[in-house]
Amino acid sequence: MIFLRNFMGFLIVVQDNKSLKILLIIALFILSPVFSLFIGAYQLPPHKIWQVIDGAFRGQTTLFNEGTILFDIRIPRIIIAMLVGFSVSVSSATFQATFRNPLVSEYILGLSSGAAFGASLSIAFFGDHIPIQPLAFVFGIIAVFMSYLLSRIKGESTVLSLVLSGIITTAVFTAGNYIIRYIVEPEKLQGIVVWLMGSLSAASWNDIYWSAPWILIGSALLILLRWRLNVLSMGDEEAKALGVDVGRLKVVFILLATLITASAVSVVGIIGWIGLMVPHITRMLLGTDNRLVLPMSGIIGAILMLIADNIVRVSSGVELPVGVLTTLIGAPFFAYLIRKTKGGWE
Secondary structure (H helix, E strand, C coil), X not given: CHHHHHHHHHHHHHHHCHHHHHXXXXXXXXXXXXXXCCCCCCCCCHHHHHHHHHHXXXXXXXXXXXXXXXXXXXXXXXXXXXXXXXXXXXXXXXXXXXXXXXXXXXXXCCHHHHHHHHXXXXXXXXXXXXXXXXXXXXXXXXXXXXXXXHHEECCEXXXXXXXXXXXXXXXXXXXXXXXXXXXXXXHHHHHHHHHHHCCCCCCCHHHHHHHHHHHHHHHHHHHHCCHXXXXXXXXXXXXXXXXXXXXXXXXXXXXXXXXXXXXXXXXXXXXXXXXXXXXXXXXXXXXXXXXHHHHHHHHXXXXXXXXXXXXXXXXXXXXXXXXXXXXXXXXXXXXXXXXXXXXXXX
């Protein structure tokens, strides 16, 4: 009883103390990748991991199989999972603040359909000649530019026209993707389907080298500019009254958010719902100040993405693509959230 009373008291303190929540989230962010090193089909106890790391620093090649599993499989996968979770969460938080709508996600402007088309094109027709990442990245960016150009009415782009243009762009690239999947050979079709579901099973250091610079640079710029999102959240007229060039600022946020999302999607496929859920969780925990929401959304997104990947890694039988799991978790959570908030902003 004493333990239970103390634990309940601790929960009340956490609920009321924003600083303590932040410290706990950061602690989890640091500890979660350490625990993830032990998770997988092949058992790696702590002493063997220590031997492998110690041997690597000493230039020794003992425990070769364990070293391969640790350095070539688990560590790259952990890094990619956290990068992807961070990027899609920061991107969604940016879009939600920019459009002043908590229901939009990082894929609002057709990025996912454009990236899917590029990936399908690479898998179906170019094979080993052109990797998936460049084409998925390029077509994701092209899709967003198409949406933006279509939305320009009399030299201006409104939120409604952007969203509608995103729907049109999504339809165009989705149709192209259907055509590719219809005419491609069955063995290549399986690769396209797996990519579309989102998976970290093939994560490698090459994926990190490709995506990390763009994600880190784009995220850093968004976090540096995050205070301006509070200005945009006040409304266009209020922001203009404060001397802010609203149109130009929105373009900057959209381009940076698109850059980091395209970089993530190009290496792992479509990861649904993480980006949409995490900003809501962050605002429920820490409030609506975007100066805090943006960086903490990235941290919470990295943690949740890593946890989701850990779950699919330890599942028995065939490994489920992590994008399927995030969708299975995200859809019920969002339905609960809508009912709890009655469709409003937290």
